[in-house]
Amino acid sequence: MGRLLRLIINSGGLFTFAILELLCLYLIVHHNDGQRAIWLETKSVYGSFLTEKINEKLAFLDVARENEVLRRENAALLARIPGSEYDTRIDTASVTDSAFQQRFTYLASRIVNKSPYGPYNTLIIDRGSNLQVERGQGVVTDGGLLGIVSEVTPRHARVISILHLDTRISAGLDNNAFGTLRWDGKDPRRVTITDMPDYIPVAPNDTVFTTGYSNVFPTGLPIGTVESSDPLPGTGSQNLTVVLLNDPLTAANGYVVRDLFKEELDRLNRVR
Amino acid sequence: MNTSAVINSAIRFVVLLVAQVFIFNQVAWGWGGKDYLFVFVYPLFLAMLPLRTPRPLVILLAFLLGLSVDFFSETLGLHAGALTFTAYARPLLLQFVQPRDGYNIKANPTIADLGSGWMYSYLALILVVHLLVFFLLQTFSIFFLVDIVLKTLLSFPASILVMVILVLIFNPKA
Known part of the structure; x- marks a missing residue:
């Protein structure tokens, strides 16, 4: 207050003059009819003109807000492009047969996200726990395997591709000999089957199938063809190089395999 | 500002207020339903304030006197606005009528200190400014310039006459 007085x-x-004079003008306009009428008339004549001029000059101050509005509108429009929608139609294949009870169901899904190609490939599909997708379920694609579900959210699931250094899938030949399918991280067209006994006769172009022993994939799905066999001396096993039938890197669709007997089989496996 | 100046100013404040409100506000002459001649005496209070009075105080006192007159005249803000402006302009007017050797620091704006000729021109300047601003605020529009000038021309002789007579009668020393 003291500083104000000094000022x-x-x-x-x-300062005093300006304040008191403005106060006087205010009093004049608010307590004298003639002056008020003149003031209101003046204001209506010049006010709109002045407002227009000021708005013209200050229009750029609104740009940030305008920009925000346009951005929201853009977002709303982008959200309506077909590619940005989550397909809620459920496409499940199952067969009703009185002689054969259904064991595996297939849930169609689209691949919405892929990791960049590397030794640890993963991808995201647009089906999740809302549709009973669970950890450990297999995903197949047109003419081959895609991977195994590893993480699940309500609407999406992460799939470890078969082109992943940690993938282990049970795979076998037509003659019921089986081994473990894994990828060495080098060629996305070739995988390796290890732990195959070396006394099993293997010929090039033999077809490799899934075995179904791990309850991940159904039995007998073709995976690829044998390119060469490579016995490992001293271990009693041989490595098979398998050329994949499909190209997991370019797949766009995946079918989540659900084993309806999984719980029952798991219960058996727990008993040792 | 010494004690006598304070007392004199206080007395002038009250007396000029009463005189203006109860006597000179009754004097108004005009034609066609409009008044053109008014008599103002209260600017005399502003004119007679000692020269060394701080400018903000002069403005504040002028505002208070104008507001008091307004309260009795039912023209809230008119007299106050005009006299506040005149108070702000007073140092400029004083410069305008400055004697050749400047103002004595202790001088009061009186005939005794600065002479009758100086006093008359000073009062005239104060009054003209006050009248112009007052009538401008009264009409509240520059479009009534003819009215403003006419009112000033008619009111000025009457007001200056009354003010000079008052100054000559009482002839204050401070």
């Missing part, structure tokens, strides 16, 4: 005194009266 008023130091300003040589201009």
